[in-house]
Amino acid sequence: MALAVSPDLPVVPPSLGRRWLSRVNMSGPVPEHAPQLGACWPWDGRTNKRGYAVITVAGRPELLHRVLYPTIHGPIPDGWQVDHLCHHHELCQLGDACPHRACANPAHWYATTGRENNLRSGSPTAVNARKTHCWRGHPLNGGNLQMRADRPGHRECRTCRRIRRFVAEAEQMAAMGQMTLL
Ligand SMILES: [Zn+2]
Ligand SMILES: [Zn+2]
Numbered sequence: 440m441a442l443a444v445s446p447d448l449p450v451v452p453p454s455l456g457r458r459w460l461s462r463v464n465m466s467g468p469v470p471e472h473a474p475q476l477g478a479c480w481p482w483d484g485r486t487n488k489r490g491y492a493v494i495t496v497a498g499r500p501e502l503l504h505r506v507l508y509p510t511i512h513g514p515i516p517d518g519w520q521v522d523h524l525c526h527h528h529e530l531c532q533l534g535d536a537c538p539h540r541a542c543a544n545p546a547h548w549y550a551t552t553g554r555e556n557n558l559r560s561g562s563p564t565a566v567n568a569r570k571t572h573c574w575r576g577h578p579l580n581g582g583n584l585q586m587r588a589d590r591p592g593h594r595e596c597r598t599c600r601r602i603r604r605f606v607a608e609a610e611q612m613a614a615m616g617q618m619t620l621l
């Protein structure tokens with residue numbers, strides 16, 4: 440069984456999924472500025488010089504979030520980069536020693552234009568970006584957009600909903616020691 444988030448996204452290759460989940464600690468600290476994110480998953484594997492989690496894919500070292508983001512969140516918009524929601528640009532000024540860079544919880548990843556510090560800020564660019572993208576950077580249109588019947592005007596991102604379910608399932612599997620199912 441392979442971890443698949445959605446039929447429209449590539450599956451997480453089983454060996455990659457296994458190596459990823461066997462090297463995370465799912466009971467890391469909960470970010471103080473955003474407790475709704477849940478616990479960080481500190482990476483117990485290799486990191487690069489700048490503190491980002493690295494995993495070997497086809498014999499080559501790759502950034503973990505770069506490899507897994509497209510399979511879990513969807514494509515990274517052109518020219519955007521992947522950043523960590525658990526990191527706070529003002530509260531955490533540790534630079535390359537920032538522990539969030541090695542956080543392997545996919546719910547803590549988001550795509551950003553990199554032009555502003557983050558999409559959740561009140562800057563005009565961020566406010567504009569939120570009209571077309573959710574706070575994690577997924578496009579709010581087409582099949583990814585869901586209008587909620589119970590809350591008129593409330594737009595919901597289907598990808599974010601899938602990520603919440605995916606993370607809950609991964610946590611459950613880890614708790615039950617069933618990582619071999621991947
Ligand atoms: Zn985190
Ligand atoms: Zn940080």
Ligand SMILES: [Zn+2]
Nearest residue numbers: 573577596599
């Ligand atoms: Zn989203």
